[in-house]
Amino acid sequence: MFDIFSISFDNEIPDWKMPLKRLPENIIVLMIEGEVDYWLDDIHLRLQKGDVLYIPKGTLRESRNAMGQKHKKYTILFHEISPELQQLSIIKRHQFTHFRTKKFAYLEQKMSILYQEYLNRNHYYELMCQGELLHLMAYISREMDTKYISPQKIQFANLIEGYIQSYYNENISTKDTANHINRSTSYAIRLFKEVKGMTPMNYLHYIRIVHARELLLNTTRNMQQIANDLGFCDQAHFNRVYKKLIGEPPSAIRRNHSSNDSG
Template sequence: MFNIFDIRQERGILGQDSRTLGADCYSLIWVRFGQCSFTYRGKTIVCRKNELLFIPPGIPAAELRGSGGIRESMMVRFSPSGAFTTGSLPLLARKEPLRWVTHMPELLLEKLLIIVDQWTERDRYFSIMCAALLTELIVTINREVDEGEKAPSSIQHIERMKHYIEEHYRSKITKNELGSCIRVSPNYAAALFRKVTGLTISEYVHLKRMKTANYMLRHSKLSVQDISNHLGYSDSSYFNRVFKRLVGKLPSEVSAERTNRE
């Protein structure tokens, strides 16, 4: 488990002054889009979309604000607590910053958004929940780093499968279809997809659908039932359960927020 000192989600163009991150704890930064620049020990690191920057304690670092244009990033500052020591995970034993291009951005975004929500809402026991979620996130990142850079052919396969899903996500998508898409066996396609993205094919499709549903609930005039049908869910109660699990709210609650704004 971890003690969390600060969690931030920032969007847009920041001011021109640099911001010191502090050297008394770990800092984990993930760039969702755009780019961010950081300096430490006279060096400059530029992080772009889907890149992680992990800075261990003892290294004074600063973010160069206003240097990356429009962007969105998330930052968590933390330290291990209790029986969780720096020797528990190789990532925590690092002495130098690590910049890492993740191939599982959808999974990491899902986990980070839940952490941000918990930290912002500050419901009962939120600090314990955030610490547990961050532990899961750090372990997920460490596993990906342990496996090392993926072969270019694997990344090409994943991108082709993601593109196929983008084109057909409203319909049922099977491992047979994705196997045919990249000309490999269905089981290999499914195993490769999960190994690289951290998600099963079904989980990835649900995430894509819920992202679209969330947007439609906020910006369209369609009812929850209409959106459920549009996205391929014949059972609206199942749609509600999946949406609640992945977004943290019921579709009706998001739709009500839109109505209130109008």
């Protein structure tokens, strides 16, 4: 059925990255924690908890931790060697597929069982791994049939993402992101959330706060100046967004950093 090359669990590896390479095997990934950036045939994806990614052999792939974050994920490398497996949706499309599962706990459990069987290599482990992988691929194919995201949608979402990354410090709106792909505002919101897991404005806030933390740690600019630099309408808005995403006010990061330096 399958020729399994490896089953691995990445557990918060610092500076994790994979160089640009044309893949000789198929890959299936389940994200457990954190975020990972993938570039597949020049299309960018950011994987988060609950994301499933299938990459067929022959795909040009590069990947690394997103914004320096550590992550946890399961990865399986394999070849399908049985013609009957071509009926599985995830394989017969012959292109990469990415979606967020609604059955995360179940898939995590199945991946864990598969990983432990492969790691321990007890009697009949190869048969056990074959059976578990077949069950996993069939289950993912069943769910994927209702969740398939086309490469065109991913490209549109990436255009919006790139626009936000270029103009995050200006007064941009959801309508601006929609105009960038020549689509309606409602379509842009729905598309971006389907592909990236958040709305364009939530992503804008996320990018602004990432840059805010850098400015708070590496400059002496005050809160009002940082709010202005990042495109917030005022300091109060900056404070609200920062606390909502980070869980503490922006002043805390400087206070904590100062305490660590003095200690």
